[in-house]
Amino acid sequence: MTDTSSSFDTPLAHELAEIRRRKQALASSSLPLPSKTRIITVSNQKGGVGKTTTTVNLAAALARSGAKVLVIDLDPQGNASTALSVEHRADVQSVYDVIVSDEELGDVVQKSPEFDRLYCVPANIHLAGAEIELVSLVAREQRLGRALRRYLDSLDEPFHYVFIDCPPSLGLLTINAFVAATEVLIPIQCEYYALEGLSQLLQNIQLIERHLNPDLQVSTILLTMYDSRTNLANQVAQDVRDHFPRETLDTIIPRSVRVSEAPSYGQSVISYDPNSSGSLSYLEAAAEMARRGVMPKKSESTNGEGE
Numbered sequence: 001m002t003d004t005s006s007s008f009d010t011p012l013a014h015e016l017a018e019i020r021r022r023k024q025a026l027a028s029s030s031l032p033l034p035s036k037t038r039i040i041t042v043s044n045q046k047g048g049v050g051k052t053t054t055t056v057n058l059a060a061a062l063a064r065s066g067a068k069v070l071v072i073d074l075d076p077q078g079n080a081s082t083a084l085s086v087e088h089r090a091d092v093q094s095v096y097d098v099i100v101s102d103e104e105l106g107d108v109v110q111k112s113p114e115f116d117r118l119y120c121v122p123a124n125i126h127l128a129g130a131e132i133e134l135v136s137l138v139a140r141e142q143r144l145g146r147a148l149r150r151y152l153d154s155l156d157e158p159f160h161y162v163f164i165d166c167p168p169s170l171g172l173l174t175i176n177a178f179v180a181a182t183e184v185l186i187p188i189q190c191e192y193y194a195l196e197g198l199s200q201l202l203q204n205i206q207l208i209e210r211h212l213n214p215d216l217q218v219s220t221i222l223l224t225m226y227d228s229r230t231n232l233a234n235q236v237a238q239d240v241r242d243h244f245p246r247e248t249l250d251t252i253i254p255r256s257v258r259v260s261e262a263p264s265y266g267q268s269v270i271s272y273d274p275n276s277s278g279s280l281s282y283l284e285a286a287a288e289m290a291r292r293g294v295m296p297k298k299s300e301s302t303n304g305e306g307e
């Protein structure tokens with residue numbers, strides 16, 4: 001009964017072969033580096049859709065490929081700081097000091113132990129009050145953008161990517177992120193109600209583009225927490241692709257236990273379990289983003305209003 005040919009025909013063998021094929025494809029070519037810093041805000045006012053997970057793992061994937069990457073944690077929960085193993089106790093200087101107290105960004109940046117060229121501006125609990133404190137400050141929508149621009153201009157060796165991890169709201173912190181960025185990445189969870197609230201998010205982005213940051217565009221939509229066993233996930237994925245054929249990445253991030261375990265070890269899934277399906281998917285998504293580069297703005301031919 002030791003039929004060796006059939007032992008290669010098991011689901012497990014198929015899975016292993018598939019993982020090997022994906023690893024080879026990922027290893028076979030290096031990723032292009034952008035000529036100008038890409039500043040990408042990861043936003044969706046819904047909580048728990050994978051913003052932080054996406055920020056941390058795309059940043060780690062790109063840093064692993066040789067890019068110099070900065071993550072700005074703009075959520076008072078500080079989950080991105082935790083996942084990147086960056087100190088963010090209440091007495092540590094953080095993004096709050098930059099936005100509210102005009103501290104230089106360069107003074108609060110920390111290196112993440114995750115990858116060589118991966119850096120993080122941490123967030124801590126002080127940021128929870130910033131939404132209210134910002135209201136009475138001058139240039140309240142531009143504070144992060146100006147600090148980031150000053151920092152980037154001061155560097156000899158530029159960053160290739162800056163990711164900003166937004167809180168689950170459309171308040172002043174998120175507006176600061178939209179003003180600082182050139183691109184928005186929207187993670188969409190493959191679940192019911194996935195598209196709810198999306199038109200409000202897009203409207204807000206359009207307002208920012210019209211009044212505060214003409215360079216802003218929704219460049220990337222990433223489907224997350226996909227469970228291929230459910231029809232619903234397939235329907236949601238198809239729906240999103242129908243609405244956003246240009247922006248939606250081919251790569252879909254599957255629901256994976258390894259992805260959700262990694263932050264509790266202060267790690268991205270890229271270093272925690274490099275061969276897991278979650279890690280491979282984030283590496284593939286990062287490769288797709290790097291290869292696509294920055295697309296020309298869609299609105300340029302249709303919007304005659306100018307600024």
Ligand SMILES: Nc1ncnc2c1ncn2[C@@H]1O[C@H](COP(=O)(O)OP(=O)(O)O)[C@@H](O)[C@H]1O
Nearest residue numbers: 047048049050051052053225254255256259260
């Ligand atoms: N692909 C995935 N598979 C399994 N769990 C995931 C995945 N992506 C995110 N999670 C988990 O879902 C929860 C919400 O994700 P998170 O990235 O924190 O969302 P957000 O930042 O939008 O609130 C976290 O507990 C996270 O670990």
Ligand SMILES: [Mg+2]
Nearest residue numbers: 051052075079
């Ligand atoms: Mg988050």
